Amino acid sequence: MEPKTKRRASIGARRSPETEAAVKAAARELLAEKGYAGFSIEEVARRAGAGKPTIYRWWPSKADLFIAIYGADKDAAIPVPDTGSLRDDLLLYTKDLWRFWREDTAGRVFRGLIAEAQTSEGALAALRFKFMPERLASPRKMFLRAAERSEFPADEIDDRLELWVGFNWLHVLTDRLSEDEPSLPHKIALLCR
């Protein structure tokens, strides 16, 4: 089950990139295999062949580790379309997002982060003030452009964005991310009135 890398000794008074990579990889793998339920720092350490203190040194909370492995992949994996219509942009982007959540470990990471935020103040703060603003920057562009095209008033940008976000959260948290969710186009259309 575990490739059990040979021991990585310290490389001196600096952080070991190998260890960092091994921990992130083990965390991803573990999440992919067992989901958030079977996720523990203990097990991550075992698989990574790392010491728990090492993990706690660099990722003081589970939320930090989650955020780290969610990574910048999302922006890379999901292009922000610009078709000239918010409706079409949103449909494309949302389908890509759902695919990303389905196929990558990302969906599980994200669900875990939200769950964690319900039990930990620190995780909630990280979610609200770090993770969300960063991750919403991309999709926000679509709404911004639509407002510039006068599809709706500029002061509605963030309200519409949040409605779209809530809609996505609802689906990911209830594990309804199927490819051909029939209501998707309708709901998207509603957000573009």
Add this chain to the structure above:
Amino acid sequence: MEPKTKRRASIGARRSPETEAAVKAAARELLAEKGYAGFSIEEVARRAGAGKPTIYRWWPSKADLFIAIYGADKDAAIPVPDTGSLRDDLLLYTKDLWRFWREDTAGRVFRGLIAEAQTSEGALAALRFKFMPERLASPRKMFLRAAERSEFPADEIDDRLELWVGFNWLHVLTDRLSEDEPSLPHKIALLCR
């Protein structure tokens, strides 16, 4: 800290209402005090002066206990308005709902249930197929009546309802339920176009 009821012996071959009440009360109390983070079956049993096996007998999972203590209070606490306008109905209902989530233990219970659903298949199923349909019956009436008044086509009822639900989830999960959330009327209005 614990009133420590005197031991409740078995009352024979039927479920003890006293025990049931004591467990629910202890669970509410514990959630109110410590939130979902500090919630454990162990502690509930301690406070209720009940045996853990008794709790596991009647509430096989945490989710079951959550659902039981969320109870029918919501329908009692939150009237479904009928002003003749979806916009006004939704605004009133949403404000009441947020107040309910803020003031009662309910908000914490709900957040706990959603978090639990991310780690447990059973909890997710309970949330999707039992809790949500039951709890959404009331607010759905507002959308239904609006469609009957031809405020929008009848086939949009559930899509609009879900957008509203997602919006509420987003706020409760990020702990943004303040009385005077300025964006609330705007977002509600958007849902009524």
Add this chain to the structure above:
DNA sequence: GTTGATCTAAACGGACCGTTTCGTTATGTC
């Protein structure tokens, strides 16, 4: 009376938590 389901208490093995201690290893500085 007997049967049977319920109750609490107590203890079980197991999993994690987050921390501390320890000996090792390499870096950067003097």
Add this chain to the structure above:
DNA sequence: GACATAACGAAACGGTCCGTTTAGATCAAC
């Protein structure tokens, strides 16, 4: 070249909670 510094993994700490099992006591129904 010597040395403080900092990161590394292993092991163990005390603690909490899980879900289950065993046991003895209670009471209702038959």
